[in-house]
Amino acid sequence: MHIRRMPVAALLAALLMTVGLTGLGTWSPRAEAAVPATIPLTFTNNSGRDEPVYLYDLGTELATGRQGWADASGTFHPWPAGGNPPTPAPDASIPGPANGRSVTIRLPKFSGRIYFSYGRKLDFRLTTGGLVQPAVQNPSDPNRDILFNWSEYTLGDSGLWINSTQVDMFSAPYAVGLKRADGSTTTTGHLVPGGWNGFFAALRGRTGGWANLVQTRSDGTVLRALSPGHGTETGALPRTVMDDYVNRVWQKYSTATLTVTPFGDRPGTKYYGRVSGGVMRFTDASGAVVTSFQKPDADSVFGCHKLLDAPNDRVRGPISRTLCAGFNRSTLLTNPAQPDTSAAGFYQDPVTNHYAREIHARMADGKAYAFAFDDVGNHESLVNDADPQQAYITLDPLG
Structure with a gap:
C-alpha cells in the first residue's frame, strides 16, 4: 500500500486553469454558474454479478484542504490521526446497488476518488502523513484479491470533472457521465461488448512480458491488469521493453x-x-x-x-x-x-504501449486514460461541465 498521487481529474482541473494545454481547447466555466455544495451521483450496477457492492467517496475538501471521506448524504468527515505503522481507517463504505439496481448519493466539493468493490470491503489505512490507498502491485497488499476500481473527480466552484481511469490498472469496467443544465447528458468509459474478455485475451497473447501484467485470484478469477509502469516496477515487464x-x-x-x-x-x-x-x-x-x-x-x-x-x-x-x-x-x-x-x-x-493500445481498441468511444497524459489530443475518458446537475457511474459487465 502507498500514498497516492494527485488524481488525474484533479491534475487536469489544475492544468486547465493554468496553462491551457494541447487538445483541451479554450473551455472556461460560465461566470453565472453557481455550483451547489453537493450534487447527486447516481450509481448503477449493470455488472451482472451477484456480490454486494461497496462504495467510497474519499478525497480532499477543497474549501479547507482537509483529507477525509463523505457519506451518502455528502457530509464530510475528516480522517483521524494515523500512525506508524498505519492504523485502520474508519469504515467509510456506502452500501452499493444490487445487480440491475441504482443508488443515488451526494458528491461534495472534493478532489478525490470514488472507489467501488465487489464482494468485500476495501482495507484503507492511515499514516501520520494521511490516507494509504490500495497498491495491488504489492503482492502483500490486503486488497490484492478484491475486485475493485475507482473513478477520479473534482467538483468545485468551476464545475465538475469526472473520469474513468486505467493509469494504474485495468480492472472492473465502468463508465462515467453527467447531466448538463439543458438536460442533455454525456458519458464515456463504456467497453464494447466482449471488451473485458477481449482485452485480457489480447494481453495474454502478446509476447515480451505483457501477459505478466494480468493478476488473478488463486481460483483463476481475473482481477485486473497492472499498468506497464507498475509492471516494470515489479519486474513483471522487462525494463528494456521500450x-x-x-x-x-x-x-x-x-x-x-x-x-x-x-x-x-x-x-x-x-x-x-x-x-x-x-x-x-x-x-x-x-x-x-x-x-x-x-x-x-x-x-x-x-x-x-x-x-x-x-x-x-x-x-x-x-x-x-x-x-x-x-x-x-x-x-x-x-x-x-x-x-x-x-x-x-x-x-x-511493434514497440509501443500495448496495454494502452488494447484498452483504447475496446472502448466504445475510443477514449481512455491508459497513461497519465492520454488527454493530449482529447483522447481521455473525461466529462466536464461548469454547471453540472447530476453525475453518473455505471458498472459494466465483466464479459
Whole structure:
C-alpha cells in the first residue's frame, strides 16, 4: 500500500486553469454558474454479478484542504490521526446497488476518488502523513484479491470533472457521465461488448512480458491488469521493453528536428528538439535552450515521470507531456510535428504501449486514460461541465 498521487481529474482541473494545454481547447466555466455544495451521483450496477457492492467517496475538501471521506448524504468527515505503522481507517463504505439496481448519493466539493468493490470491503489505512490507498502491485497488499476500481473527480466552484481511469490498472469496467443544465447528458468509459474478455485475451497473447501484467485470484478469477509502469516496477515487464523505440527516436533526432507545439490555443508557440551528446535539447524561436531531456527508460515513458518529469509550468511540463504521449503512442518516428492527435497513427510500431493500445481498441468511444497524459489530443475518458446537475457511474459487465 502507498500514498497516492494527485488524481488525474484533479491534475487536469489544475492544468486547465493554468496553462491551457494541447487538445483541451479554450473551455472556461460560465461566470453565472453557481455550483451547489453537493450534487447527486447516481450509481448503477449493470455488472451482472451477484456480490454486494461497496462504495467510497474519499478525497480532499477543497474549501479547507482537509483529507477525509463523505457519506451518502455528502457530509464530510475528516480522517483521524494515523500512525506508524498505519492504523485502520474508519469504515467509510456506502452500501452499493444490487445487480440491475441504482443508488443515488451526494458528491461534495472534493478532489478525490470514488472507489467501488465487489464482494468485500476495501482495507484503507492511515499514516501520520494521511490516507494509504490500495497498491495491488504489492503482492502483500490486503486488497490484492478484491475486485475493485475507482473513478477520479473534482467538483468545485468551476464545475465538475469526472473520469474513468486505467493509469494504474485495468480492472472492473465502468463508465462515467453527467447531466448538463439543458438536460442533455454525456458519458464515456463504456467497453464494447466482449471488451473485458477481449482485452485480457489480447494481453495474454502478446509476447515480451505483457501477459505478466494480468493478476488473478488463486481460483483463476481475473482481477485486473497492472499498468506497464507498475509492471516494470515489479519486474513483471522487462525494463528494456521500450529501449529499441527510444533508441530509434534518439537516432532520428540527432539529424532531424522534432517540433513540439504544446498549446492548442497558441499555435505560434513552438519548441524545437535535437539530440546532441545523448541529450535532447529544446530551443525556442530565438534559438535559446529552454529545457533538455536525457534518454528516457521504459519506467519514465510509462509513468510520464522521472526522466520525463512534467512540472506544472509553461515550458518543460507541456513539452514533456507531449513527448510522453508520443512515446506511449509510438508516433515520434512517423511524425516530427508533435503532438500527433490523430488516433489512426497510434500504437502502430511493434514497440509501443500495448496495454494502452488494447484498452483504447475496446472502448466504445475510443477514449481512455491508459497513461497519465492520454488527454493530449482529447483522447481521455473525461466529462466536464461548469454547471453540472447530476453525475453518473455505471458498472459494466465483466464479459
